[in-house]
Amino acid sequence: MSVERRTTRQQRAVRSAILEAGRPLSIEEIHEEARASAPTIGLRTVYRVVRRLEEDREIAPVTLPGKPNRYESADVAATHHHHFHCESCDRVFDVRGCVSRLQQLLPTGFVLAGHELTFWGACEECSTARSTDGAEPGRSRGRQVDRA
Amino acid sequence: MSVERRTTRQQRAVRSAILEAGRPLSIEEIHEEARASAPTIGLRTVYRVVRRLEEDREIAPVTLPGKPNRYESADVAATHHHHFHCESCDRVFDVRGCVSRLQQLLPTGFVLAGHELTFWGACEECSTARSTDGAEPGRSRGRQVDRA
DNA sequence: CTACGTGCAAAAAGTTTGCAATCGC
DNA sequence: GCGATTGCAAACTTTTTGCACGTAG
Numbered sequence: 001m002s003v004e005r006r007t008t009r010q011q012r013a014v015r016s017a018i019l020e021a022g023r024p025l026s027i028e029e030i031h032e033e034a035r036a037s038a039p040t041i042g043l044r045t046v047y048r049v050v051r052r053l054e055e056d057r058e059i060a061p062v063t064l065p066g067k068p069n070r071y072e073s074a075d076v077a078a079t080h081h082h083h084f085h086c087e088s089c090d091r092v093f094d095v096r097g098c099v100s101r102l103q104q105l106l107p108t109g110f111v112l113a114g115h116e117l118t119f120w121g122a123c124e125e126c127s128t129a130r131s132t133d134g135a136e137p138g139r140s141r142g143r144q145v146d147r148a
Numbered sequence: 149m150s151v152e153r154r155t156t157r158q159q160r161a162v163r164s165a166i167l168e169a170g171r172p173l174s175i176e177e178i179h180e181e182a183r184a185s186a187p188t189i190g191l192r193t194v195y196r197v198v199r200r201l202e203e204d205r206e207i208a209p210v211t212l213p214g215k216p217n218r219y220e221s222a223d224v225a226a227t228h229h230h231h232f233h234c235e236s237c238d239r240v241f242d243v244r245g246c247v248s249r250l251q252q253l254l255p256t257g258f259v260l261a262g263h264e265l266t267f268w269g270a271c272e273e274c275s276t277a278r279s280t281d282g283a284e285p286g287r288s289r290g291r292q293v294d295r296a
Numbered sequence: 297c298t299a300c301g302t303g304c305a306a307a308a309a310g311t312t313t314g315c316a317a318t319c320g321c
Numbered sequence: 322g323c324g325a326t327t328g329c330a331a332a333c334t335t336t337t338t339g340c341a342c343g344t345a346g
Contacts, residue, residue, distance in 0.1 A: 006320050006325060027310085042328040047311065065211035065264055068310060084258060095254060099247040102267070106243060109272030110232060116213055118264045119250070124257030154299060154346050175336080190302050195337060216336065300345075307338070318327070 013038040014049040015058070024062040024070035024083065024092045064092065064118055082117040088126035095119060161186035162197040163206065172210040172218035172231065172240045212240065212266055230265040236274035243267060 017033035018025055025033065031046045050071060053059045060077035062070045064085060070092055084093045095117075103112050121127075165181035166173055173181065179194045198219055201207045208225035210218040212233060218240055232241045243265075251260050269275075 004321085004325065008320070008326065010327070040328075043311090044313080044328055044330095045326080048326085051312095063213035065213050065266075066217070069214070082253075084254065087261065093255070093258075097253045099250070099253075102247070105230075105245045105247075106232065106267065107241070107272065109275060110241075110267075111270040111275040112267055113235065113269035115265060115267045118213070118266075119254065119258075119260055120263070121261035122259040124255065127257060127259040152299065152346095156300065156346075158301065188302075191336095192303075192338080193301055196301085199337095298346095300343105302343080303341100305338100305340090308336085310334085312333070313331085315329100316327105318325105319323105320325085321323095 010034070010038045010041045010045050011049050013041060014046055015053060018050075018053070018059050018071050019073050021072075023094055024072040026068060026070045029091075030071070062092070063116070082119070084119040084121070084123065086123035086126055087120055088122050091123065093123060158182070158186045158189045158193050159197050161189060162194055163201060166198075166201070166207050166219050167221045169220075171242055172220040174216060174218045178219070210240070211264070230267070232267040232269070232271065234271035234274055235268055236270050239271065241271060 013034035013036075014030060016037075017030050021029075021033070027043070027046060027050065030050065031041070031043055034041050034046060050059070054061060054071070057074050059071045060074045062072055062077075062083060064070065064083065067085070072094070076094065080098055082095045082098065084095050085091075086093070098117065102115055106112060161182035161184070162178060164185070165178050169177075169181070175191070175194055175198065178198065179189070179191055182189050182194060198207070202209060202219070205222050207219045208222045210220055210225075210231060212218070212231065215233070220242070224242065227244075228246055230243045230246065232243050233239075234241070246265070250263055254260060
């Protein structure tokens, strides 16, 4: 019945990459991050582990307009929030809070099941870099950026 | 110098399909709609005409999470609004109005360039159909659904 | 007379899979 | 040792484009 589950270095690498990122990661970002602790890990494995984590409800997909899915901790996803896409470094950040009275925007008869609010622009690092000397934060390690 | 421009039946079919739909259409929807007035039109032509209309700023792309682009009249796009995706019939409708004070949701230092608010659920036709007898509005001709 | 339209094949981009070698347990 | 797991390359999907040739403004 139950499928045997083995815990491998690769699985741990993928899991912690996502859970500790503090922001939604794309498959490629997960791959890069996971290579730090499992240098030989291939895309094949990243996709499979991500899928399994998703099935196990440990992580949740984040869909953005025009972009492939990203993934974040299911715990984070459970708290209603939205996303900011930095057009400069292509990273995505969580944005706490939301707006109210959305249903009233809809035409009569429409049943609201959910919504997604996506912001875009420049993240703190990129806007700072550009206004000072034009350096590209680009590939720097993502960190949690959130304020009270 | 100037490029000769010929007006063909196919071009007119694509243009009016989009401009008169009253909601954003996918390439496939445009294709279907255009076939009504230009029965032999191929997908290749739809893509090319849509691109040209986009370059000429007659229409504007609408990007939704996880979906291919749709297109709507540039005039409509010029008025700030958002979109509702019906999960039942897969059509997208315009939603007038917006919410305020968005910048204050962002972390300090983030520069906001734009945002997109996408709703999903059941449109009027689909929610009505399901609550009465379960009929599928599905492929019915799209019409403007908007209220004051 | 050329720009335009068409069908088809195949490129991009992203994701998934076949299968032999590997390595937890 | 056994079989789940891995990793590379290749297959797949979906959307978009290049080409060669016929059509039509």
